[in-house]
Amino acid sequence: MRVLVTGGCGYIGSHMVRVLARAGHEVTIVDDLSTGHEDTLPSGVRFAKLDIRDPAVRELMKERRVEDLHFASRIQVGESVRDPRLYFRDNLAAGVALLDHVLDAGVGRFVLSSTAAVFGNPIETPIGEDHPTLPINPYGDTKLALERALIAYGRAYPLKFAALRYFNAAGAWPEEGLGERHDPETHLIPLVVKTALGQQQSITVFGNDYPTPDGTCIRDYVHVRDLADAHLAALVHLEAHESGFFNLGTGSGSSVREVITAVERAGGKPVNVVWGERREGDPPVLVAKAERAKALLGWQPTRTLDEIVESAWRWHSRV
Numbered sequence: 001m002r003v004l005v006t007g008g009c010g011y012i013g014s015h016m017v018r019v020l021a022r023a024g025h026e027v028t029i030v031d032d033l034s035t036g037h038e039d040t041l042p043s044g045v046r047f048a049k050l051d052i053r054d055p056a057v058r059e060l061m062k063e064r065r066v067e068d069l070h071f072a073s074r075i076q077v078g079e080s081v082r083d084p085r086l087y088f089r090d091n092l093a094a095g096v097a098l099l100d101h102v103l104d105a106g107v108g109r110f111v112l113s114s115t116a117a118v119f120g121n122p123i124e125t126p127i128g129e130d131h132p133t134l135p136i137n138p139y140g141d142t143k144l145a146l147e148r149a150l151i152a153y154g155r156a157y158p159l160k161f162a163a164l165r166y167f168n169a170a171g172a173w174p175e176e177g178l179g180e181r182h183d184p185e186t187h188l189i190p191l192v193v194k195t196a197l198g199q200q201q202s203i204t205v206f207g208n209d210y211p212t213p214d215g216t217c218i219r220d221y222v223h224v225r226d227l228a229d230a231h232l233a234a235l236v237h238l239e240a241h242e243s244g245f246f247n248l249g250t251g252s253g254s255s256v257r258e259v260i261t262a263v264e265r266a267g268g269k270p271v272n273v274v275w276g277e278r279r280e281g282d283p284p285v286l287v288a289k290a291e292r293a294k295a296l297l298g299w300q301p302t303r304t305l306d307e308i309v310e311s312a313w314r315w316h317s318r319v
């Protein structure tokens, strides 16, 4: 396949690019490097340093006759609450501009990086694809709005799409020099690993009195390489099947305490934990119902929490 990856220099996109390149697909990357890293680029891929809104992206799509995987986005929930215009402009308006390029260039298949944030506070868990979508922050609002645009466009135009709602992406691919490098980092596993490595003093855990077995929040961590595999499975699926929404998770989940213990096990070093108050808007459990992706895409995560943490540990402790 010929595939265009927007955001291919970011955390998940860079893993995607490796998976595609290794499988022999022809890859074009569009990334403005606003949060991405050029040093993730492997040889043999075409890289265009462009904003997804740039009309040159449409020309690239036409010239290369690609399918599109769309990762490029702002991703910080807290920032989206403080400064929502960034998210409506750079996620929603830019996403709609990209979809214009997709339609104008005659791209047939489009895969959106969506998120569990489209569901808001869960009414039931595990969360299936048909769970009501009621985001509680602008980040989730903008992803849901893009999903809605895809539904309408898919009905009106010759475009097939898959919206993949990831729960928590985690882990690294140290052998390929890839790992999680967000600035600021807000995700649990890199923060716990950095604490164990002494790169930061402590990790604050928000709440230990939740109605969960050990009192800390439970989230559904999926290895970033498993997520990349799901995108490839979705592109293949769309060749012969209808558009759809897929929740990508393990179906079980791990607590914050379990993550900390896994990091201590992987690194053989204690983690300095500060116990803080609960944060507003943090549901006790966020876990995906994982059946649809398994049944229709033939996809399920293969890597365990220990493998996720071990890969993150090796990547963060590189010299």
Ligand SMILES: NC(=O)c1ccc[n+]([C@@H]2O[C@H](COP(=O)([O-])OP(=O)(O)OC[C@H]3O[C@@H](n4cnc5c(N)ncnc54)[C@H](O)[C@@H]3O)[C@@H](O)[C@H]2O)c1
Binding pocket: 006, 007, 008, 009, 010, 011, 012, 013, 030, 031, 032, 033, 034, 035, 036, 037, 050, 051, 052, 053, 070, 071, 072, 073, 074, 075, 090, 094, 113, 114, 115, 116, 165, 166, 167, 168, 169, 170, 182
């Ligand atoms: N990381 C997670 O746990 C998680 C969970 C759910 C969903 N997602 C979604 O996955 C996608 C990738 O997340 P990530 O963690 O890899 O983020 P990231 O910040 O590491 O990567 C985003 C990439 O997109 C590029 N980019 C941003 N805006 C752009 C624009 N307008 N034009 C061109 N390039 C642009 C950045 O330079 C960066 O390389 C996002 O859409 C995010 O919403 C991530």
